[in-house]
Amino acid sequence: MPKVDYTLMYVTDDSIKQDNTFFNILETALLGGATIIQLREKTCDTVTFYQRALRCKALCDKYNIPLIINDRLDIALAINADGVHIGQADMPYSVARKLLGNSKIIGLSVSTKVQAVQPNAQAADYIGISPIFSTKTKKTDLAKPLGILGLKEIRELYNKPIVCIGGIHKGNAQEIIANGADGIAVVSAISKAAHPEAATKELKEILCKTGTN
Ligand SMILES: Cc1ncc(COP(=O)(O)OP(=O)(O)O)c(N)n1
Numbered sequence: 001m002p003k004v005d006y007t008l009m010y011v012t013d014d015s016i017k018q019d020n021t022f023f024n025i026l027e028t029a030l031l032g033g034a035t036i037i038q039l040r041e042k043t044c045d046t047v048t049f050y051q052r053a054l055r056c057k058a059l060c061d062k063y064n065i066p067l068i069i070n071d072r073l074d075i076a077l078a079i080n081a082d083g084v085h086i087g088q089a090d091m092p093y094s095v096a097r098k099l100l101g102n103s104k105i106i107g108l109s110v111s112t113k114v115q116a117v118q119p120n121a122q123a124a125d126y127i128g129i130s131p132i133f134s135t136k137t138k139k140t141d142l143a144k145p146l147g148i149l150g151l152k153e154i155r156e157l158y159n160k161p162i163v164c165i166g167g168i169h170k171g172n173a174q175e176i177i178a179n180g181a182d183g184i185a186v187v188s189a190i191s192k193a194a195h196p197e198a199a200t201k202e203l204k205e206i207l208c209k210t211g212t213n
């Protein structure tokens with residue numbers, strides 16, 4: 001697998017039902033410097049998800065940026081995505097790996113220190129610390145925020161890439177990277193910004209100044 005840059009993951013906003021708006025924002029995130037995209041749809045039917053996934057794949061290919069699919073291995077396989085992101089209540093990691101093979105990215109959500117040392121987290125390509133801060137974007141099954149202290153503790157015991165998600169914006173991105181994360185994943189900081197491309201650029205600058213990229 002080529003080295004993946006986890007610096008800035010844009011997770012698409014499933015509250016945007018209008019395709020024009022959805023894809024305009026995705027393209028501005030790509031233009032602004034998102035390094036990886038996650039397509040996350042929580043309520044639509046399978047054919048809508050599949051069609052969005054196909055268009056996302058074409059757009060990500062245009063910018064040479066990897067695309068991962070949230071939850072749905074079938075969609076990832078159907079469109080030849082670069083990987084999936086799974087949570088603790090989604091398809092078990094071992095099954096996902098068997099179905100996707102070793103060349104694809106598999107990210108796993110971790111909400112506690114105990115989850116970070118389990119074999120599936122150790123085997124995943126990256127973990128998503130979920131959530132780092134509180135957020136209104138994820139409506140169901142949101143664990144207690146781990147905060148910077150939780151991130152630091154998990155960094156001590158996890159050697160692979162860590163991506164933080166939840167309530168991240170330009171005002172707190174810097175301290176996340178400074179405390180050991182390899183990247184951030186955001187929905188609303190880009191999708192709800194007045195100027196999504198400028199917001200993406202601003203986040204990217206903050207991350208690159210702080211990290212080693
Ligand atoms: C990078 C990243 N980390 C965590 C999550 C959350 O995944 P999950 O816990 O399965 O919740 P849903 O996103 O499926 O609602 C994520 N999507 N991305």
Ligand SMILES: Cc1ncsc1CCOP(=O)(O)O
Pocket residue numbers: 011130131134135136137138165166167168185186187188189
């Ligand atoms: C999908 C997800 N998983 C944990 S928090 C979250 C939502 C993040 O959204 P935002 O960046 O708007 O807080």
Ligand SMILES: [Mg+2]
Pocket residue numbers: 070071085086087090
């Ligand atoms: Mg999930």
